Amino acid sequence: MDFPFHTVIQSEAETILNAQDFGKQIKKGDVxxxxxxxxxxxxxxVKYVCKEFGIENVSSPSFTIVNEYHNKVDFIHFDFYRIKKVEELYDIGFHEYLSGENIIFIEWSNMFPEILPKRNYQIDLKFVNNTSREISIVKHE
Ligand SMILES: Nc1ncnc2c1ncn2[C@@H]1O[C@H](COP(=O)(O)OP(=O)(O)OP(=O)(O)O)[C@@H](O)[C@H]1O
Ligand SMILES: [Mg+2]
Known part of the structure; x- marks a missing residue:
């Protein structure tokens, strides 16, 4: 997979292939x-990227705000959707998670752009129809 990456996906199976491919690019410290x-x-x-690393039980963190998975790599999976104020993120130790020891996923990251590290992969997904999605991935160095 080369960046920037952009494609229109026609099925879940195709999303899984892209997630597996993306999983091969990432390493400890990536956001x-x-x-x-x-x-x-x-x-x-996220579920299918984690599966590449032997993690099978990924679920949505929209209610828990953050889920952690520890295996070959430590994954931290945030969902900002229900966060009302950036202080809530400080309280749960957002910055400690960014120590460089983890791989961090953040759903709805655009809700708090001010706290995001400059070096990241930015994935944008668009709903096309029931089975089709447009995906773009940009690598910010
Ligand atoms: N090509 C596809 N790629 C990904 N998901 C697909 C595709 N086609 C259908 N789906 C379905 O779309 C749904 C995507 O749900 P998912 O929970 O991943 O969305 P989300 O972006 O995390 O939403 P939220 O903002 O609520 O967290 C799943 O039910 C999945 O089965
Ligand atoms: Mg979600």
Missing amino acids: ILLNGDLGSGKTFF
Whole structure:
């Protein structure tokens, strides 16, 4: 996979292939921002990236705000959707998670752009129809 990456996906199976491919590029310390409407496939994508690293039980962090998975790599999976004020993120130790020891996913990262690290992968998903999605991935160095 080369960046910037952009394609129109026709099926879940195709999203899974892209997630697997993306998973091969990432390493400890990376931060991956995921934006796009409700149901566009942010959690779905994260689930299949994690699966590449032997993690099977990924679920949406929209109620918990953050989920952690520890295996070959430590994954931290945020969802900012229900956060009202940036202080809530400070309180749960957002910056400690950015120590460089983890791989971090953030759904709805665009709600708090001011706290995001400049070096990141930015994934944008667009709903096309039931099975089709437009995906773009930009690498910010
Ligand atoms: N090509 C596709 N890629 C990804 N998901 C797809 C695709 N086609 C259908 N889907 C379905 O779309 C839904 C995506 O839901 P998901 O929870 O990943 O969205 P989300 O972007 O995380 O939403 P939220 O903002 O609520 O967290 C799933 O039910 C999935 O099965
Ligand atoms: Mg989600």
